[in-house]
Amino acid sequence: MTTLPEWNLKDFYPSFESKLILKDMNELKKMATLFSKKYKNKLNVLNSSLLVNSLSDYEKLEEKIVSLKSFAFLTYCTDQLNKEKTKFFQKIQEYLSDVEKKTIFYTIELNKLDKKKSSFLEKSKYESWILNLNKIKKFQKSETVETVLMEKSITSSSAWIKFFDQKMARLKFNFRKKKITETEILNLLSSADKNVRKDAALSFGKTLKENIFDFTFVMNNISKDLDIEKNLRGFKYSESSRHLSNQIDKKDVDSLVKTVTKNYKNICHRYYKYKAKHFGTIKLNYWDRNAPYPKTKDQKISWNEAKKIVLDSYYGFDKKLGDIANTFFEKSWIHAKISRGKASGAFSHPTVPKCHPYILVNFQGKIRDVMTLAHELGHGIHQYLANKNGFLLSDTPLTLAETASVFGEMLTFRSLLKNSKNTDEKKFLLRSKIEDMINTVFRQIAFFIFERNVHNERINGELSDDDISRIWMSSQNESLGNCVKLNGDYKYFWAYIPHFIHSPFYVYAYAFGDCLVNSLYSKFEDNIPNFNEKYIKLPESGGTVHYKKILKF
Structure with missing residues (x-):
C-alpha cells in the first residue's frame, strides 16, 4: 500500500518542544489577567459599543486558548504512548485550566445584564451566541462553584477519559500468535474469511473481559460525575446538558428514539434475517453481522x-x-x-x-x-x-x-x-450502504438507550460489570432481533466504545444526521432550484x- 499521510502541525508550532509555546503560554496568562481587570464587575456600566468590544476581546482570548489546546491534543492523539507527549498534553491542560479560571466571570456576568443591556448584544453579530448563552443561565452557578468545577474536571471526567484512552492504546490482542492493536483487530472483524472473523471476535471479547474491571470502574465514575453535575446545576435528566448544547428539545430526541425503535423489526430484524439466509443459516454469529457476503473477496483500495x-x-x-x-x-x-x-x-x-x-x-x-x-x-x-x-x-x-x-x-x-x-x-455497494445506515441509525439509537439505562441505574448505586453487560445485551437484543446470536464475550463489547466515555449521549446525533441527509438528498434528486x-x-x-x-x- 502507498505510504499513508501524516498531518503537518507546523501551522501551529514547529514542534511540541518549540520555545514559542512557552512564549504563547506567558502571553495568554497576561491576556487573561488584563481581561479580568478590564471587565470583571464592570459589564453593567459599559455602553453598547464597549459591551460588544468586550465580546470581541473574549473571543480573541478564547481562540488563543483553544488553539494551544488543539495543538496539544493533536500532538498527543497520534502517539499516546510517548511519555514526553503525554506529559506535554497534561501540562497544557492544567496550565489552560488556570488561565480559564480568570475568564469564568464573564459569561456569568453577561447573563446577569438587564434586558436593555442584553439587547445591545442581541443586535450585534453575536446575537445567536448570546441567545444560546441565555438558555444556560438557570444552570449556571456562582463564579466560585464554576471555578471549582473547572479545576476538579482535571482529576474527574478529563482524568477518566485520559485513562480510558491510555488503556485502549496499551491493549494488545492475541491473534494467531501475534499481538495486534485495537484498530487492527477490529478491521479483521470485516474480513472475507469467516475463520479470521471468528478468531478476531473471540480474541477481542476475551481481552475486554480480562480488563473489564477497569472499564467498569471508568464507566461508573463517568456516570457518577455526570449525575453530580446534573444535580448541582439542576438538570432534570443526565442527558439534559447534551440536548442543551445541541440546541434540541428532549421531546424531539424522544420522537426520534420512538420512531427508530418502532422500526427495529421492519428494517433491522428483517435485514439480518435476509443476511442470515444468504449465509445459509437461521442465525448469524455476532462476528458475521458486518461481514462481507459469502464468495465476496477482500477488496483492497489504495x-x-x-x-x-x-x-x-x-x-x-x-x-x-x-x-x-x-x-x-x-x-x-x-x-x-x-x-x-x-x-x-x-x-x-x-x-x-x-x-x-x-x-x-x-x-x-x-x-x-x-x-x-x-x-x-x-x-x-x-x-x-x-x-x-x-x-x-x-x-x-x-x-x-x-x-x-x-x-x-x-x-x-x-x-x-x-x-x-x-x-x-451494485449488490455489494447496496448491501454495504444498508449496513452503514443500520449502524448509523439503529445501532446508535440502541447505544443511546443503553446509555440512558446505565445512567438511570447508576443513580441508585455503583454498577457491576454484570449490571452494565445486562443493560448492554438488552439493548442489543432488542435492536438486532432473533437472527443474530449474541453470546459468549459479546456482552463485554460495550467497554471499547469511546463515545460513552468521551461524550455521553453524543450518539443520537448520528441518527439525526442520517435521517436529515435522506431528506436533503431527496430534495437534491428532485432538482429543486439552487439546491x-x-x-x-x-x-x-x-x-x-x-x-x-x-x-x-
Whole structure:
C-alpha cells in the first residue's frame, strides 16, 4: 500500500518542544489577567459599543486558548504512548485550566445584564451566541462553584477519559500468535474469511473481559460525575446538558428514539434475517453481522484510489466543496497512517478559525475506510466553511455537524453506485450502504438507550460489570432481533466504545444526521432550484442561525 499521510502541525508550532509555546503560554496568562481587570464587575456600566468590544476581546482570548489546546491534543492523539507527549498534553491542560479560571466571570456576568443591556448584544453579530448563552443561565452557578468545577474536571471526567484512552492504546490482542492493536483487530472483524472473523471476535471479547474491571470502574465514575453535575446545576435528566448544547428539545430526541425503535423489526430484524439466509443459516454469529457476503473477496483500495473516489464525489456535487476537500490532501491536514499509540476510529478536529481543521483516520484499504474518509471530509469542509464566522460563531451543534459528514458519505455512495460495472458490484455497494445506515441509525439509537439505562441505574448505586453487560445485551437484543446470536464475550463489547466515555449521549446525533441527509438528498434528486447554493449555506452558517431556520429549503 502507498505510504499513508501524516498531518503537518507546523501551522501551529514547529514542534511540541518549540520555545514559542512557552512564549504563547506567558502571553495568554497576561491576556487573561488584563481581561479580568478590564471587565470583571464592570459589564453593567459599559455602553453598547464597549459591551460588544468586550465580546470581541473574549473571543480573541478564547481562540488563543483553544488553539494551544488543539495543538496539544493533536500532538498527543497520534502517539499516546510517548511519555514526553503525554506529559506535554497534561501540562497544557492544567496550565489552560488556570488561565480559564480568570475568564469564568464573564459569561456569568453577561447573563446577569438587564434586558436593555442584553439587547445591545442581541443586535450585534453575536446575537445567536448570546441567545444560546441565555438558555444556560438557570444552570449556571456562582463564579466560585464554576471555578471549582473547572479545576476538579482535571482529576474527574478529563482524568477518566485520559485513562480510558491510555488503556485502549496499551491493549494488545492475541491473534494467531501475534499481538495486534485495537484498530487492527477490529478491521479483521470485516474480513472475507469467516475463520479470521471468528478468531478476531473471540480474541477481542476475551481481552475486554480480562480488563473489564477497569472499564467498569471508568464507566461508573463517568456516570457518577455526570449525575453530580446534573444535580448541582439542576438538570432534570443526565442527558439534559447534551440536548442543551445541541440546541434540541428532549421531546424531539424522544420522537426520534420512538420512531427508530418502532422500526427495529421492519428494517433491522428483517435485514439480518435476509443476511442470515444468504449465509445459509437461521442465525448469524455476532462476528458475521458486518461481514462481507459469502464468495465476496477482500477488496483492497489504495490511498490514492480512495482519494480519487472521494474527491470525484465531492467535485461531482460542487466544485467549491471539491476544492476544499482537495486542500486537506494537498496541505497535509490528514493523518491516515496506522501506528501503535494512535487513537482508534476517526474524527475531524475543528481547531480554530485562524488555523484550519485536521482529520484523523486509520486507513486499511476497505470500502468502509473510503466512506469514513468521505464522512470526516464532510466534517472538515463544514468546519472550514464555518470558520468565516469567527471563533464564537463557528461552532455547530452536533445534530447539524453530523449532517455534513453523512451527506459526504451519501455523495460518495451514489458516485460509486453510478459507476459500478455490474450487478455484483451494485449488490455489494447496496448491501454495504444498508449496513452503514443500520449502524448509523439503529445501532446508535440502541447505544443511546443503553446509555440512558446505565445512567438511570447508576443513580441508585455503583454498577457491576454484570449490571452494565445486562443493560448492554438488552439493548442489543432488542435492536438486532432473533437472527443474530449474541453470546459468549459479546456482552463485554460495550467497554471499547469511546463515545460513552468521551461524550455521553453524543450518539443520537448520528441518527439525526442520517435521517436529515435522506431528506436533503431527496430534495437534491428532485432538482429543486439552487439546491447546491442552499446546501452550502448550511455549513457556512456555523452557529449563526438555528438549524430549524436554515433547513427551510
